[in-house]
Amino acid sequence: MARGLPRTGSALLQSTAYHGRVSSECLFCRIVSGELPADVVHREKGIIAFTDIHPVAETHVLVVPERHIDDLRHIQDSDAELWLRMACVANEVAADLGHEQGYRFYVSVGSAGGQTVPHLHIHVMGGSMRRLPV
Numbered sequence: 001m002a003r004g005l006p007r008t009g010s011a012l013l014q015s016t017a018y019h020g021r022v023s024s025e026c027l028f029c030r031i032v033s034g035e036l037p038a039d040v041v042h043r044e045k046g047i048i049a050f051t052d053i054h055p056v057a058e059t060h061v062l063v064v065p066e067r068h069i070d071d072l073r074h075i076q077d078s079d080a081e082l083w084l085r086m087a088c089v090a091n092e093v094a095a096d097l098g099h100e101q102g103y104r105f106y107v108s109v110g111s112a113g114g115q116t117v118p119h120l121h122i123h124v125m126g127g128s129m130r131r132l133p134v
């Protein structure tokens with residue numbers, strides 16, 4: 001459990017639910033829309049962060065833009081503010097979960113880069129890790 005953070009189903013999270021366009025084919029879009037459940041640890045305009053369903057570290061959170069972007073190769077100059085804010089959310093979630101001393105931040109880019117869910121996301125991993133990503 002994330003300490004001191006709003007949980008899925010809280011009034012705060014419901015009030016910030018996303019009502020924009022999502023792809024019904026995309027797993028993370030379905031989480032963004034609320035169609036699929038997730039252990040949400042942070043939500044703000046344009047960004048959601050939730051626990052990885054198969055955590056490989058004590059903390060393993062995914063920071064995800066609400067808008068569908070396939071992968072990092074598809075961001076544009078106009079996404080600069082979004083990308084910066086995603087990085088700040090990664091820092092904030094890591095700190096909130098007790099990893100002020102540091103954490104692993106990584107992004108898979110495309111299937112050749114190991115990406116299995118084609119919706120941009122940052123992995124935030126902290127504490128003991130059962131295995132490192134290859």
Ligand code: AMP
Pocket residue numbers: 027038050051052053054055062107108114115116117118
């Ligand atoms: P990647 O392989 O870098 O694209 O990362 C995708 C991550 O999404 C993996 O670590 C999966 O465990 C995680 N994942 C897949 N389905 C879900 C889900 N329904 N909820 C949360 N995390 C998921």
Ligand code: ZN
Pocket residue numbers: 023026027028029030067068069118119
């Ligand atoms: Zn998507």
